[in-house]
Amino acid sequence: MRDLNIKNKDLVKATGASKGTVSQWIHGGNQPSAKYVSALALALEVNEQWLLKGGLIEHKKEIQTPFRTIKRIPLLSLQQAGEWSDIMDNQLTYVNTWINTADDVPRFAFAVEVEGDSMVQNGSGPSLSEGSIVIIDPELPVTSGLIVAAKLKGTDKITIKKLVIDGPNIYLVPLNQNYKSIQIDNLKSIIGVCIRLQINLV
The missing domain is CATH 1.10.260.40 (lambda repressor-like DNA-binding domains)
Known part of the structure; x- marks a missing residue:
């Protein structure tokens, strides 16, 4: 300063x-x-x-x-994130909480707070601890190996997992080995790609 x-x-x-x-x-x-x-x-x-x-x-x-280079983006609950495609054009009406971030994020980017420890891993590589804030791009092309937000059948909330495509099989893979992978039918359940992680300090 x-x-x-x-x-x-x-x-x-x-x-x-x-x-x-x-x-x-x-x-x-x-x-x-x-x-x-x-x-x-x-x-x-x-x-x-x-x-x-x-x-x-x-x-x-x-x-x-x-x-x-400050940009304000919506901080959504996991349930709101599952409905984001329906409310993107009217976000000011539906969003109560916002965060500041760099302005190089896409126009429809949003953020969610990570829940649980399924994406916490030991060793090198990304680790998404509970309380971390993840910024998600709903328009980025989805490819195997990316960390994505997906809405599963029978739930109104999203989950954050690593996408693995193995031939005709598609899996949502947790980084924490104590959790099981989830097989999905197609990529339509993918809400967006996680592009940035902000760590909670408190």
Whole structure:
């Protein structure tokens, strides 16, 4: 903040958080929740990884101003996400919660909060812990190996799993080996592709 001559009020404007919340962050009384991480990283011209883990600061030189690349996207419940294709054009009517993120997300992108531990794995690779926020692109082409959001038969909620296509067989595979894979009939149940993960800090 000193290097960029950023004041508390600038972070309030960039993130949409209250003055009290920003003050808590600055004075170490609290850490920002996941919905503010992208906006903070952009405002401070650093990457999200540095905000999460610290270390050597590497400024994002391509950013011209702290507030230029913020985009607001809807944070949906898993049930709302299952109905997203029906409400995309009227999202302002149906959505109560929004998060800030970089503006390179697609126009109909939305976010959901991960529930459970079926997508938590040990070792390298992505791991989606409970409470993490996943950004989903409903228009990206679906291919094997991607992490997707899918609506299963007999449920009004979505599940997040890795898509594996093995010949004529299609599976939704959890990263946690304690859970079983789910075979699906076709790709019509895929709601979208998970394109970004934001980690909850609290």
